[in-house]
Amino acid sequence: MQKLLYGAAYYDEYMPYDRLEQDIQMMKKARINTVRIAESTWSSYEPKEGVFDFSHVERVLNAMEQAGIGVIIGTPTYAIPPWMAKAHPEILAVTAKGRNLYGPRQNMDITHPAYRFYAERIIRKLLEKTAHRKCVIGFQLDNETKYYDTAGKNVQEKFVKYLRLKFHDDLDALNREFGLDYWSNAVHAWEDFPDVRGTVNGSLGAEFEKFRRTLVEEFLAWQAGIVKEYCREGQFITHNFDFEWRGYSYGLQPDVNQYQSARHLTVAGADIYHPSQSRLTGLEIALGGDIARSLKGGNYLVMETQAQGYPDWTPYKGQLRLQAFSHIASGAGSVLYWHWHSLHNAVETYWKGLLSHDFEENETYLEACQVGREFEKLGGHLINLEKKNDAAILLSHEALTALKWFGIKASAAGHGDLEYNDVVRFVYQTLFHMNVECDILWPESENIESYKAVIVPALYAVPDSLLERLCQYVENGGRLFVTFKSAFANENVKVSHKIQPHILTKCLGVKYNQFAFPDKVRLSGSVLENAADSDLDSAQSAKDFMELLTLQGAQPLAVYEHSNWKGYAAITRNDYGKGSAYYMGCMADEAVLRNVFTRLFKEAGIFLPPEYEAGVAVKNGVNQEARNVHFYLNYSDKECHVPYIYKPGADLLTREAYGNGARMRLSPWGVRIVEES
């Protein structure tokens, strides 16, 4: 990137009256240099089948080009026009709930040839009109693509072919590997393969989800292929990836293998939404950013984030600015709001933009103007920021999916409520509060060995090869941290019939074959020190799930205190080869994990910053002038004071100088960015 991209999604199509001129004036005032257009409004561009009308697109391009504002063209394929559903109802996906009705977006079968036919045509027509334009800086393929639970006959036929390939046409192998003999589900002729929507077999069910993640990748690759035909040098191709949604961006997106899919892009992009007001913590911005950055191992684009959004998101003074610099501090090359103006109709009327429904300047817009000015001023120091992290977290879709089938807290009474992403957030949040930044790894990653410490939450379903590799990593001097529910099953969700945690037993030096839900089980041991002074009951207890570990060479860092479970270890450390490996056999309080991490990082030689006041996060990077940049982000409504611990530098915004050990004041929801001299 040449500069920080700053802007918003812009929909001329939705405007109640022609206000393009006024909007551009207001954008210029806010130093907006980028808009994203076109990804949502196919029915406006192809009002009838084969009839095209790009007048909205062209007038926006003309105006933006004149104003010097860059444009990202989104292909409008994630929401189909009514005429298509009417003529081809078979395009609407069949899911576990039956055939979709027309109405919502993302209701189609993304594999359907008729859909593909129309999608390709509108993409080509749109790109013919736009790709060559000077103002067009890049392209977004589709939007938040997922597989939308598509499970119709055609998809299932494709799945069976996929299985035949995977198992080399050997049904017995499939029956055995998936355990289909259970409850008489074994299939002995391919033509007898049942509707997989009804399956209760976790291996088969998880495989179907994995298969459908490949459909998403194939779809994005297909679109990328088309777009590349129109792309000129310097124009980027990205996608707007999203995350597991729990009213905000919660964790790893279950339905897309973003790591594989990102190979077809020139730059990764994502939308990140997060709690706000008194619940703004920076966690989601950091986690989403770390995932997005790690997809292609470099900067990424924030394609969407909230301006005002819903009433519980209306930002407090300072928060919009804090959020913007938070994204940059994670390595983002853009902050693009969703969206410019608030809608006067339709389902997202209250997902408010920079402008409220009245288009007047408001508190949020005015703060966006400040952000724009500062981006313009500091952009050269912050663009193409390089992040150099020593720690990494290994995430896995296979584990996530498998734990949807086999809940960590599942009992005979039901599925329980502790999911994979909860464990991920538990380890991530602890790092975040320790101000230890990290990258994200995937099972496919080639650079696992490059990290001083690797953190592995709940890697439930995993191929032996990866487990061997992790052991090798430790043997070679790496530092590994693994939580409960790891290594239990292979990538086909077949539980190992050997020792647990299976191959990791080697490097972890523990084993178990029983587990329980803790009921008043206290922890004791060295890592409990200082772990809790206020809420003893909670902080010093095992939580949610506990494995009954017996030592095979490891030293116990914590053991269970309970009349029946006494004698089993809870948290352990093991020397293995040149490295060491930690295991956490139960869920526990963050304070406990922090103590474990402290030991781990000291061993790994990872720098541990001091404990700042609550809410203060520090992020670091190296800018394109090879200077270290330190972001101080105050996620609290209190004024904070923190020591500056790096080499002398100056605040990029105020030019105040900071020597090592200097005391820095952070205003509520405040930001300081210090560049080393």
Add this chain to the structure above:
Amino acid sequence: MQKLLYGAAYYDEYMPYDRLEQDIQMMKKARINTVRIAESTWSSYEPKEGVFDFSHVERVLNAMEQAGIGVIIGTPTYAIPPWMAKAHPEILAVTAKGRNLYGPRQNMDITHPAYRFYAERIIRKLLEKTAHRKCVIGFQLDNETKYYDTAGKNVQEKFVKYLRLKFHDDLDALNREFGLDYWSNAVHAWEDFPDVRGTVNGSLGAEFEKFRRTLVEEFLAWQAGIVKEYCREGQFITHNFDFEWRGYSYGLQPDVNQYQSARHLTVAGADIYHPSQSRLTGLEIALGGDIARSLKGGNYLVMETQAQGYPDWTPYKGQLRLQAFSHIASGAGSVLYWHWHSLHNAVETYWKGLLSHDFEENETYLEACQVGREFEKLGGHLINLEKKNDAAILLSHEALTALKWFGIKASAAGHGDLEYNDVVRFVYQTLFHMNVECDILWPESENIESYKAVIVPALYAVPDSLLERLCQYVENGGRLFVTFKSAFANENVKVSHKIQPHILTKCLGVKYNQFAFPDKVRLSGSVLENAADSDLDSAQSAKDFMELLTLQGAQPLAVYEHSNWKGYAAITRNDYGKGSAYYMGCMADEAVLRNVFTRLFKEAGIFLPPEYEAGVAVKNGVNQEARNVHFYLNYSDKECHVPYIYKPGADLLTREAYGNGARMRLSPWGVRIVEES
């Protein structure tokens, strides 16, 4: 009406043995003068297609006529016989959940011609047998008619024709007004109109609900037309309207525009069910009564109310009587119980009648006898009571429906739980506790200007013309009270792109373009005085939703106390023309609203009665002898003492005289009715 109607629904069809004689004897003892029959038992009258058997009806008519008991004939069209569903499964409505199964009542498509054919025939056959009978005093059309979510192809075709008419065949106008361009939903050929059951567009969805409310009106008008052919002078035509159901009559019925529908009746009717025992407050009787009375601007019939009902409704001693006079005090001309006896089978076995399953005299029946005697004695003083209220609440189906699509507490995480009727009950309950009686207005009402004060809760979706009219009302000297979430969108649920609260800004003197959910936001200002002495946290806080008001001439009555929202007003008052207008930008405690209302009513010159003991309600009316009548209703299990503040009069029941200022004793759940001399 000639007299207070007192009675019950009577079902000879359901009797386990012939006990008509005994029932009539028990009715006579209870001074019952009216029964309602026939509305539920089509399959008894037309056991096979085209075969009719009115023997139950005729024997009841004969017996009632002889006993001097009036009969209301209900047309039996709300529950179809099995043979009809078997021969014409297409009559069973297709809803969002698919085709209905036979079994429940109200499962049919009320627009279906085949259903209409059979319905008309059974109505005519029934009326031929009954309408001319001396004892027949009136007719009830169908029962609790709604549209039952009918959404089949035929209904949707009708809807598209309705849209073509509404938008003069201009699809672009429709797309623009409803914002269908959003997410590519714009329709560019009428034949492409998608199944509206899938829509996520709030404007289209709300319009479909509005359209289906017209189906209900058309259905009732059609039945009224048939019934009128048989009606003689003096026989009334009514309907049994009901309310939003939350286990009892909660608020405005979403699915029927009762105001429009009531135009086809000669007298309004409704059923009112309410919590009982320690939860009997009188609120539902008052609210339901005020709505029913305002439908045609006069007396109304209570077609159904509970005798015993479910175990949580079995009345305490005195409650049945208190309830009966509560209805009368609201302007009812009847109290008809549902129902005479308790059923020995079927779904409503525990919706017990005056008689339990054993047909013996019981506590409830015995109290009904007392009520009957008192009705007979006092009827002449209470019949055709005229209510003269200075305050009115404006209710709107468009607002209700729109807030179902756009919840007041909706966030990115979900819809929230504060609904239109909750806000309605909030303002109504405050009035009720202040003993200020009110009428109900609708957007279509012609008499808005006749009230000293008009109260407008959450009028979210509203045509400009009504907003202009409200401003004019204030300008001419009216007193207006408006809550948050008013004037935001037009009648098509299109949000204004101008200032908010849109046109009302003129008379309210405030504006806003941001809002939030309060999180520890305290209120301060003059209206907070005495608003809370016990529960400070709750009573002095903004609740649920808050608009960030800036003053445009108004004076603040309350402002927000919060680090970030400081400086915005919460509750305001504005002089406008000869009148004044109050705005409440957030939800708050009832005590706060009471203080606002106190100011409003003082300005409006509305009489404010003293604050009585908790649970005491006073209602007033003018009887047909032009005398003021005052009802003192004690909704509590405590003996209360209240001052009599009106002109001297006498208790109609005990003949005790009360001078102005006299102290009146009310026994637990007791009633006194004082007629001025």
Add this chain to the structure above:
Amino acid sequence: MQKLLYGAAYYDEYMPYDRLEQDIQMMKKARINTVRIAESTWSSYEPKEGVFDFSHVERVLNAMEQAGIGVIIGTPTYAIPPWMAKAHPEILAVTAKGRNLYGPRQNMDITHPAYRFYAERIIRKLLEKTAHRKCVIGFQLDNETKYYDTAGKNVQEKFVKYLRLKFHDDLDALNREFGLDYWSNAVHAWEDFPDVRGTVNGSLGAEFEKFRRTLVEEFLAWQAGIVKEYCREGQFITHNFDFEWRGYSYGLQPDVNQYQSARHLTVAGADIYHPSQSRLTGLEIALGGDIARSLKGGNYLVMETQAQGYPDWTPYKGQLRLQAFSHIASGAGSVLYWHWHSLHNAVETYWKGLLSHDFEENETYLEACQVGREFEKLGGHLINLEKKNDAAILLSHEALTALKWFGIKASAAGHGDLEYNDVVRFVYQTLFHMNVECDILWPESENIESYKAVIVPALYAVPDSLLERLCQYVENGGRLFVTFKSAFANENVKVSHKIQPHILTKCLGVKYNQFAFPDKVRLSGSVLENAADSDLDSAQSAKDFMELLTLQGAQPLAVYEHSNWKGYAAITRNDYGKGSAYYMGCMADEAVLRNVFTRLFKEAGIFLPPEYEAGVAVKNGVNQEARNVHFYLNYSDKECHVPYIYKPGADLLTREAYGNGARMRLSPWGVRIVEES
């Protein structure tokens, strides 16, 4: 039985590798003498239609025979192979939710002739291979058979024929008895009979459930007929009945009339699952055991119970053993775990067996070895134990079903949450805590009169004949205890139109026709003494539901204390003939019921053991050597000391002698079994 059967379900089909030899060695170590095989794996035995492969079965039989381990053959019909669903999708049951998908077990229409054709063939093929084998000791028909909500057209046609038979083709009689005239549901031609899945008529709905229970019985009888053809002398035929499932075996199974169905078996069998760890109370083992034992009035087989199961079930030390002897103490002839090993795939991966996934010896397996040794040692003293109980509880499917339609706590707002089995458990748990053992009776039981006391919980729907019989029982000297919600409706769920509790009024000496939900209603009276010293509010209050009883000769044991309900009785006792009858008109605390039961049992001459420490249960039986055996079971983690109150005897395990009055020490979760000398 010759010996206590001890073992597990064994699935060679699911093994990840051939380990039959190792498993048998481990079984022998655990003294396992029985395995159950084959009931779940049809698709392994008939991989393609008409192609059979019993190699797994035969190799297991060979190995077991050689090892001297008995085998129970289960017919594999409760889970159909994929090819069957593919070729005959019509076999998949149509339920209220539509046609089942393939995937789960128990998804078929058990009445379907095509299913029956294939089922009979696989049964015969399997039995041909196995029945003659020496090691085969018996057969299990199908598994946990129910009707799986089958409600397709064929089933409904059968139901109509059943109704024609029941009502002698008289539709008027049916309409009258079921009250179908309500809401116009009366059927006047058999061909018009509507889809019963839509009915809201409780009588019709309950009859459909009753009809479908007969389908289960007919199915089991049909299988029994086939199996008998292959059965040799000494081989038993059983079934694995189960219970209402609430995450564990909660109460009477609603969908099967086990009493009728058991007539087709030679011995009753059941699976019993229960909470464990700190929630192990013995209640479910006792209740399930008492039901199973009473089915055929003798010993029964525990076909399945948990070894480890889910993490909340992993047994504490001692619990597996305590559980095993608990089953025996209730009269079980076997303890068979589900299952031997833990599965490496599929839905029940976490329903762990004796062995964990790693097949290693673990704590649970080691304790099972102890149990096996003790069973072997004591078997001769414990086999064919005879239970001689003086009290019995009468259970009724008709009552259970009817109270699903008419919830005890149903109100106009919803169904409420107090179900039949909750009341059953309330009375059962009180007995259990009093250490008074009981048998179970059904309406069809012939031995009602043989008990000193009969306890009747919530017998809501019941034929007059049974009520007359209960009165006669009391008249002849019996002692009867009846709860609220009894006798209210007949067996067709038609409420009596006479006095309540209908015919029981005679012997109970009370009547009522009104009821309420208690809201701060205290109880007072003699049975409240000592009923509560700690939690006064709860323990001395009426709960959930209260009938307003007036005395017709009975004496009040408790009355309601409440401003409005004062004067009504709550709990009563009545002399009737030579016996007496107690009535409990409301739900109350267990302490209250205990006081009532104490009086009842004293009158009945039933021995009341002393009140032991909390958690201690004592069960008794007479062994085949005609000696009394007393089981002391400590369901607590505390060491307890209890007096030994029986004739002198010795601990069968330790040979310690106990004289009358001796003090016995029970270790946590400990067991002692004393055989009288």
